[in-house]
Amino acid sequence: MSYTNELRIALLAVQRASLLTKSVFHSKAKGTVDKNDKSPVTIGDFGAQALIIAALQKHFPDDEIVAEEEAAALREQPELGDTIWDIVRQTALSDDHAEKELGGAIASKESMLALLDKGNSAGGSKGRIWTIDPIDGTKGFLRGGQYAVCLGLMVDGDVKVGVLGCPNLPVDDQAPLTADIGSNQTSDGHGVLFSAVQGQGATSRPLTDGPLAQEKSISMRAVPSLAEATFCESVEAGHSAHGDQAQIAQKLGITKPSVRMDSQAKYGSIARGAGDIYLRLPVKATYQEKIWDHAAGDLIVREAGGEVTDIHGKRLDFSVGRTLANNKGVVAAPKASHGEVLSAVQEVLKAKL
Structure with missing residues (x-):
């Protein structure tokens, strides 16, 4: 299979979710709750996951989903749930370029909570299963450093499609890594979507707030020593x-x-x-x-x-x-x-x- 449709929907969904995380960071709406492992969970985590699952449910309703977050904490904190739903709606409605393919706003807060809980698949070796990390690197996100919105499609246990949204990496593929890349990386010239389909190579493209940008092939550097x-x-x-x-x-x-x-x-x-x-x-x-x-x-x-x-x-x-x-x-x-x-x-x- 070429997975052309899966890749396009994954790219659009990750781009939309990445824009939500940037909006959350800049609005300083970084309310957190604690999971059992004590790591911070931000408004961006829940919002990004809801947007991605909404896109997957629209296009691939029979696929299973393994996702990091669940809605229980938001049901216990309804005001936090209201805040997240408001940001999710605003992001979806402002994304004119993806609205036709991904759909507009989620109908209600309850609908959003139900979507979040659809990420409860046990995974496994059979069938089509998407895996989502809505904000990988929450502490990096909170300090304006590196984080990623992550989405992969596994078919019978084998990863076939992968997309990473990295809002704080330099757009320039040739930009060297520097010691300060772990924080304060939110200026202009940042934001990349990486993607790959099994057997078709890997690409990068700038993260935009409009249509998907033109992709470029990427490859690892030849290291003489x-x-x-x-x-x-x-x-x-x-x-x-x-x-x-x-x-x-x-x-x-x-x-x-x-x-x-x-x-x-x-x-x-x-x-x-x-x-x-x-x-x-x-x-x-x-x-x-x-x-x-x-x-x-x-x-x-x-x-x-x-x-x-x-x-x-x-x-x-x-x-x-x-x-x-x-x-x-x-x-x-x-x-x-x-x-x-x-x-x-x-x-x-x-x-x-």
Whole structure:
């Protein structure tokens, strides 16, 4: 299948949701609630997820959805639900260019809450399942740094379509990653949509408030020596083992400081050659990565000429539910260099493997 329609709807939905998140940030309407894991959930999370699910329900009503958020917190806090519904309606009504394909405003707050709860699929290895992270990198979002609106389509457990909206990454695919990319990145010249379809390569295009912009093919950078590579990692030490990653960089001869940013913006950055290596090493033996944190980025990097595995060298397995239960950690690098990077990872982590 070409997945042409799925890609177009996914791009429009992610662009619309990304515009909502930008509006929320600039209006400073960043009310939060706490989930059980104590991570912040913003108005943008709920609003972006509602817009994306509304688009998917209109075009692919029989598909299942695995999404991060659920509406229970909003039913307990009706005023917060009112605020989110108002922003969702405003965004949908102001998006003239996508309205014909995605539809206008959601009919009511109850309709919005019902849409949010449609993301409760258990996932698995059969059928068509979309996975959504409405704001990946919530802390990055709150500080004006990197975050991503993420959407992937899995068919029988295999990721076929991936889209990332990265409102605070530079539009220029050649722009180098800088140390300050983790915060204060909301000026003009920022905002990118990355996308990929299995077997069709990866692309980027500017994020707009109108029609979809013209796409450009992207590919990972040829790295003559890993000592020259740019290495990306998570900002939060609780998300990835910074000490182990520093040792790995040293073994590879990398002398440049790592670039720390939140979210799947790291996948997009290495896919277009702004960075080269992304490591997310487990900090707890029992932790399982969520599929919505990796599905779109995994496909985009692989379609851009990269290799993505876990620390054991296994491909990420999206077919076993809502988590990557069969994998530990993530190692993403150019295909030609991945083996060398993986060997360094395994050498440093040998006591933990």
